[in-house]
Amino acid sequence: MLSVNSFPWGTSPAGPVDRYVITNTTGNSVALISYGAIVQSILIDGQEMTLGFDELSGYLGVNPGYGATIGRYANRIGGAAFTLDGTTYEVDANEGKNQLHGGSDGFNSKVWDAEPFNADGKAGVKFQLVSPDGDMGYPGTLRVTVTYTWSDDNALRIAYEATTDKKTVLNLTNHTYFNLGDEETVLDYILQVDADRFTPVNAEQIPTGELPDVRDTPFDLRSPRRVGDAIDSDHSQIRAAGGFDHNFVISNHDGSLREVALVIDPHSGRKLRCWTTEPGVQVFTTNFPTGKYEMRGGTPTPRHGGICLETQHFPDSPNHEAFPSTVLEAGDTFRSTTVFRFE
Numbered sequence: 001m002l003s004v005n006s007f008p009w010g011t012s013p014a015g016p017v018d019r020y021v022i023t024n025t026t027g028n029s030v031a032l033i034s035y036g037a038i039v040q041s042i043l044i045d046g047q048e049m050t051l052g053f054d055e056l057s058g059y060l061g062v063n064p065g066y067g068a069t070i071g072r073y074a075n076r077i078g079g080a081a082f083t084l085d086g087t088t089y090e091v092d093a094n095e096g097k098n099q100l101h102g103g104s105d106g107f108n109s110k111v112w113d114a115e116p117f118n119a120d121g122k123a124g125v126k127f128q129l130v131s132p133d134g135d136m137g138y139p140g141t142l143r144v145t146v147t148y149t150w151s152d153d154n155a156l157r158i159a160y161e162a163t164t165d166k167k168t169v170l171n172l173t174n175h176t177y178f179n180l181g182d183e184e185t186v187l188d189y190i191l192q193v194d195a196d197r198f199t200p201v202n203a204e205q206i207p208t209g210e211l212p213d214v215r216d217t218p219f220d221l222r223s224p225r226r227v228g229d230a231i232d233s234d235h236s237q238i239r240a241a242g243g244f245d246h247n248f249v250i251s252n253h254d255g256s257l258r259e260v261a262l263v264i265d266p267h268s269g270r271k272l273r274c275w276t277t278e279p280g281v282q283v284f285t286t287n288f289p290t291g292k293y294e295m296r297g298g299t300p301t302p303r304h305g306g307i308c309l310e311t312q313h314f315p316d317s318p319n320h321e322a323f324p325s326t327v328l329e330a331g332d333t334f335r336s337t338t339v340f341r342f343e
């Protein structure tokens, strides 16, 4: 039997926080917290699959967004501004003059309403948030739902829904850092991403607008490659980021839920498969110098200690007409689904 249990998990500046543990029939579990609608832990055969913290205080302190729901706009908005119907909106700039991951008080630092459920072989938690008109500079009152479902086949399904009362832009993702075993880094992992293009960035990590073919570059992950080999390259984009920190453009995207990425840890034999309806995925190989951040038990987070598959629309889309639109009209419903399955 699937089960969902909830526990009080301390208090954040935004209010009291609860932790929800969903356990499937095989004993594998996912833990979610109402602070940031964060994926706090995924245990497969007793082994932790994520980087994160065991206490709320870790998430309240400086950290690189472990497990967090990112909004209103995942990734960067150049110049922290965009124009909609002739009106320019200035959003909170929290990375130099640009915005990263929704600003200094993004969805990852809000306390979400939570509703656990367990019916018909699906158990999970539905998180809801109302982001007021003007929140971090964005127009429109945005009502967002993030529903996590955990099933007996070890698949974590993340379904996003949002509505607005005024035309706005939106880009939602989940920022889980995966590490599938006991290796300190993901350099030996095998990675495959079904993307024939990527979005190169300038020195501030804002897309240049080009959509080059991945052929003959380290970004060609259409066939499986060892992460360490792919990023051991003198390609200027790789050197500038110190690894992958790039948006891959999903091949033949049509909005249906499709398998887009596969990660294999050859040491543990574990695999992670990712499906999404989104047109892009930011592959991030945790390029920070070792010890810039901490994780569970106060351990310094190793450089390349985890891999993120941030399914998303492209960075800075509001300023690039040629990119798939991130506009949400009043009265429309935004829907997006991503599935991570452990094998």
Ligand code: BGC
Pocket (backbone or CB within 6 Å): 064, 065, 075, 101, 205, 245, 246, 282, 284, 310
């Ligand atoms: C970004 C990185 C950033 C990291 C932590 C990723 O999504 O692409 O550049 O350092 O998140 O915020």
